[in-house]
Amino acid sequence: MPTLTQKTILIVDDSPENLTVLGELLNPLYRVLVATSGQKALRIADATVPDLVLLDVMMPDMDGYQVFEQLHANPLTNHIPVIFVTAMDSTEAELRGLDVGAVDYITKPIVPPIVLARIRTQLELKQARDRLADQNAWLEAEIAKRMMENTLIQEVSIRALAHLAETRDPETGNHILRTQGYVQQLALILQNHPRFSTTLTDHYIQLLTRSAPLHDIGKVGIPDYILQKPGPLNPEEWEIMKTHAYIGAVAIEEAEKDVERPVEFLILAKEIAHWHHEKWDGTGYPDSLSGEAIPVSARIMALADVFDALISRRVYKEAMPSEAVRDIIAAGRNQHFDPDMVDAFLAHYPVFCDIADRHRDPIVE
Template sequence: MAAVEQTILIVDDAPENLTVLSELLQPIYRVRVAKSGEKALHIAGTEPYPNLILLDVMMPGMDGYQVFAKLRANPDTADIPVIFVTAMDSSEAELYGLDMGAVDYLSKPIKPPILLARVRIQLELKQARDWLRDQNTYLEAEIAKRMAENELIQEVSIRALAHLAEIRDPETGNHILRTQGYVHQLGLLLRAHPRFTTTLSERYVKLLARSAPLHDIGKVGIPDAILRKPGAFSPEEWEIMKTHAKMGSDAIEKAEQDTEQTVEFLRLAKEIAHHHHEKWNGSGYPDGLSGDAIPLSARIMALADVFDALISRRVYKEPMPYDKVRAIITDGRGQHFDPDIVDTFLTHFEIFCGIAERYKDPPAEVTE
């Protein structure tokens, strides 16, 4: 910014002081004057804001200290540098003014070379501060933009991987979107529960929802003859089908090993993929974990996954009505599912039905 564009506001109740200071500064700067504190506040708070204020201390009505306090209280004027100009030349007065936050303190009578030097220095410092602030604002905006782009890339990559499993098992339809919605909503609701409030931070819930689509990624390793079988599995086929949980977590772990640093959502994705078929009573797979030994992320996913499977059409069954599904979930309390998670789910059952309806699969095609 060129010097001629700098605006200085001079505040003094004595006309002769305004004249002297104006004549000294006008050849170099744009000058505005105010004979009272009230007028000074009005000028300072009106665009274009002054770049520097020369403020007399001893004025009738509102003195310089009071004007300064009001300037600092207004966000529009809080950053304008102020130099106190006063006939009070004691060290105590100077220290008081500087302690208030003034950038400088000049005693009358004014020495023109000293005043011009102090004004120039403070304007240069303000320019530097403004530049740094603008740079920081720009950098913060760029960082936020890059983070948003990275998160979008991450989301797209996760969805792409999840759809690999969906392509192999086409009947899942919008299962990914629905279960992600259930998991996110359950995580938000469970944050208020004393058992979970420590774990379910805002960030954890966000990462949990981001990880959820990878829960069945291991199905890409299951042979089509088993994965697409319309009827019940044989005992041998069922044992093969159950391996998808470990295959999924192993795949995610290998991806994790390729990263230079820990990626938190991959840790949750691995937990979910490996343990979302565990049961509260220990009768699940692959490890037969029970109770709190099952990671919380997987316990939440387990309920979301079963709820969606029950309400969805499969080649071997029609979708169940919500009231029947509710009864099945209730019966699974303390057996299949964490009882406190079930209680929260049932208390807000309509919310989860709403998510299911929002991402409802299209009607099945009728074949002749």
């Protein structure tokens, strides 16, 4: 922080004699700039941003109050303390100067020790305010840095857990990226829909997108012979496969118990893991929920997950053509999926196909 002797003071007065008196008083202690009119003062202040302004009130063309108003209207200069210096020694004049925002009011003829003391006081106060502002700026930057680091750690941890589940099913390597992209895009499209606008805030969509990769975390509890079976599952195997929804929800619930307060994204992650296989008509699993009883997060994930399963190659099937996938999604309207979500999805269908192409799994020979 510069010392007080390095501070710059701008003196504004239309009288050369007054400028000389104040200049001679202050020059040994400070860097002094002078202006003989309000317009010149504003140009100098904008270019140099002084630490303090001594401003005469009675000036032609633009008086001190007008200069002060423009100084405070400019973001570059609105923080500069201003001391009015004037021959008007009435209480009313002093009160007006203080009311408009001046930090002090000095009457002419000046008393040098008093002027120096008041200037020093205001410069020390400004220095303290500047130091506090710098500290606050540093703290805000540090908090933002820590929050960014925490978010990054959180996202890396989510990806690691999701990839752990996918190592059991290696042919869905980019499934995480694709479904995360579908979920985010569909949520953004639905954000202005009257049924979803209250729920789908920017913050909710951010959490939803972050949570999406954990939708199949429960697959870590499913045996390999079921996950990697090249043909259809028999009824017994299918019942075991369906337990991955419950397993995933329980795993996230157990993780929640280890923290002192609720973690927002884990709440959505648990909803998605638990209910993304529920169907609009109530024929899904594990709890046969229907309609609005299914959380919005899980309804969005259900559509994203089915779309990706259809349009991508799996160990038990080849990828389907996009037009055939579109027809299947349309047929699931009001049965498997929320009808308004299907309408929004189909209205922007090429966007979702582009996401699928962008993160398509590499072809393994």
